[in-house]
Amino acid sequence: MLSEIDTRPFPTVPPAFNLAGHVLARAAILDTPALTILHPERDETLSYADLLRLTQGCATALLSLGLTPGDRILLRLGNTLAFPILYLGAIWAGLVPIPTSSALTGPEITRLAALVRPSLIAAEPGIALPDHPAAVLAPDLAAWSRLPPATLHEGDPNREAYIIFTSGTSGTPMAVSHAHRAILARGQMHRHWEGLASTDRLLHAGALNWTYTLGTGLLDPWTVGATALIPANCTPPTRLPALMARSKATILAAAPGAYRQLLRTEIPPLPNLRHGLSAGESLPHALRSQWRNQTGTDLHEALGMSEVSTYLSGSPGRPAPEGTTGYLQPGRHIAILDNAGHPVPRGEPGELALSTADPGLMRHYLGHPPPQGEWFRTGDAAVMAEDGAITHLGRKDDLLNAGGFRVSPVEIEAAFHALPQITACAATQVEPAPGTTILALFYEAPCEIAVSTLQECAEKTLARWKQPRHYQRLEALPRTGTGKLIRKALAAQFRRP
Numbered sequence: 001m002l003s004e005i006d007t008r009p010f011p012t013v014p015p016a017f018n019l020a021g022h023v024l025a026r027a028a029i030l031d032t033p034a035l036t037i038l039h040p041e042r043d044e045t046l047s048y049a050d051l052l053r054l055t056q057g058c059a060t061a062l063l064s065l066g067l068t069p070g071d072r073i074l075l076r077l078g079n080t081l082a083f084p085i086l087y088l089g090a091i092w093a094g095l096v097p098i099p100t101s102s103a104l105t106g107p108e109i110t111r112l113a114a115l116v117r118p119s120l121i122a123a124e125p126g127i128a129l130p131d132h133p134a135a136v137l138a139p140d141l142a143a144w145s146r147l148p149p150a151t152l153h154e155g156d157p158n159r160e161a162y163i164i165f166t167s168g169t170s171g172t173p174m175a176v177s178h179a180h181r182a183i184l185a186r187g188q189m190h191r192h193w194e195g196l197a198s199t200d201r202l203l204h205a206g207a208l209n210w211t212y213t214l215g216t217g218l219l220d221p222w223t224v225g226a227t228a229l230i231p232a233n234c235t236p237p238t239r240l241p242a243l244m245a246r247s248k249a250t251i252l253a254a255a256p257g258a259y260r261q262l263l264r265t266e267i268p269p270l271p272n273l274r275h276g277l278s279a280g281e282s283l284p285h286a287l288r289s290q291w292r293n294q295t296g297t298d299l300h301e302a303l304g305m306s307e308v309s310t311y312l313s314g315s316p317g318r319p320a321p322e323g324t325t326g327y328l329q330p331g332r333h334i335a336i337l338d339n340a341g342h343p344v345p346r347g348e349p350g351e352l353a354l355s356t357a358d359p360g361l362m363r364h365y366l367g368h369p370p371p372q373g374e375w376f377r378t379g380d381a382a383v384m385a386e387d388g389a390i391t392h393l394g395r396k397d398d399l400l401n402a403g404g405f406r407v408s409p410v411e412i413e414a415a416f417h418a419l420p421q422i423t424a425c426a427a428t429q430v431e432p433a434p435g436t437t438i439l440a441l442f443y444e445a446p447c448e449i450a451v452s453t454l455q456e457c458a459e460k461t462l463a464r465w466k467q468p469r470h471y472q473r474l475e476a477l478p479r480t481g482t483g484k485l486i487r488k489a490l491a492a493q494f495r496r497p
Helices: 019-023 048-064 082-092 107-115 140-147 182-193 211-224 237-247 256-263 285-295 409-414 450-461
Strands: 004-005 033-038 044-047 072-075 096-099 120-123 133-137 162-164 174-180 199-204 225-232 251-254 277-278 298-305 309-314 335-339 350-355 377-384 390-395 400-401 405-407 424-434 434-446 470-473
Touching: 019 082, 033 048, 033 237, 044 048, 048 082, 048 140, 072 082, 072 107, 082 096, 082 140, 082 162, 107 174, 133 237, 133 450, 174 182, 174 285, 182 211, 182 298, 182 309, 199 211, 199 237, 211 225, 211 251, 225 237, 237 256, 251 256, 256 277, 256 285, 277 285, 285 298, 298 377, 335 377, 377 434, 390 409, 405 409, 409 424, 409 434
Parallel strands: 033 225, 072 096, 072 120, 096 162, 120 133, 199 225, 199 251, 251 277, 277 298, 434 470
Antiparallel strands: 004 335, 033 044, 162 174, 298 309, 335 350, 350 377, 377 390, 400 405, 424 434
16 A cells, blocks of 8 residues: 545635634634733733734724735734734735744844845834834734724635745745635644634643744634633743643643653643643654653644644544554645655655645745645655554654664654653764764753663664764754754764764
8 A cells, every 4th residue: 555645625715715814703703712821920811802803903004004915014023912913913904924033133034034025014122123124013902902993805815825934944944925725724633633622722832923833822723712822921831830720721732842841840730631732843752651641631743844734643533653643634635755756655764745736735935936746745754554644754854874774863862762861862963084974862961871871772672773873962952943953953063072
């Protein structure tokens, strides 16, 4: 059997459509909280009526500045109420918001602004601005709440709705243009990953500019009428357990790094928590087991990317088998391909590819043509089991050469996840001498771990040719602002014994 699964038909795309209108379609009839920003002392909450009124008023304010549909707005905002209002308000008006990390420096955001060429910059105090001629707007929610509602801008579902930047783990971040139709592909995630219902209170631990937070933390809860919970700016991970308990969160969404940090804190009883969601990087089996043991709830992983969001996942109704990422979400079409572009047999590794007809797939990278042909090759290496369960092997470019065999760094790293001293680790190749490469494991731990202990751990689960020949402790593995590992930066930190 070949590694190809087709669960179409894709969701129906109306001839005239607006992403914000779809997300807020039920807002006028809901009397539950839409969003709470969680502060140590006093929270900020928006009802669905507030969210709709502010979104429509914001759209009116933006159009009054002379902006026209298709114009782009660069968002320089933190985890505040202004962020989702400007994001949805722009889309409601047919404008194109561009979320960016508030941690970017002036030179960094200047380079990105030159690429996307915004007509307006929406910014809060204390966040670096680009050297760019666009006017700067300060959010004014009080004023927007008093403005008349703007008419929803409906049009071609394939037109540009928003732009996001890739994480930049392999180099310069790419600007990804998404269409209004992209929201329709998220519908199957509600059941087949998130287990999301209108009664849920979903707490997302990430920054609002991150596509994982935007989609899973805001847009999905609002589409089904649930409540989104977002920690305020600069909330340390040690505060999350108390916030989860106080806010009665039923679902937690975070990256594996955040779950590692949570497990190092004292987690109080969480009687309302049903399960957790994990994305952003591979979820180690040992971490999932530790979370189960400590909280009595499961973690469900999803695999996706900025270009298409998530499409593989485990879920409460169909948990991923141990060691795998999960199953294809219904309404998608994928294959695992060889170098020639043909599906490989199940059980053999290859490159994950997604149908270019998927409505969730990006329009294009700015400055590049739209994806061509039948398949969009993701760059992720994976293997499909006979039952369709898929195991993510890491990025294709990250596969290592050990004794002439291709090895997934994820497989090597998994051998060390059970060591309690290690909080994170990453495998790569290093060059101890010109022309000589060996496998190396870099790890985070409170102190150095005896090499003999690490070697013994490797010998239990890894063939000899997969075992690292070099071990090195780092204060912190190189990561992006959203916590993704930058594997290519590891070799530069290699110290010869």
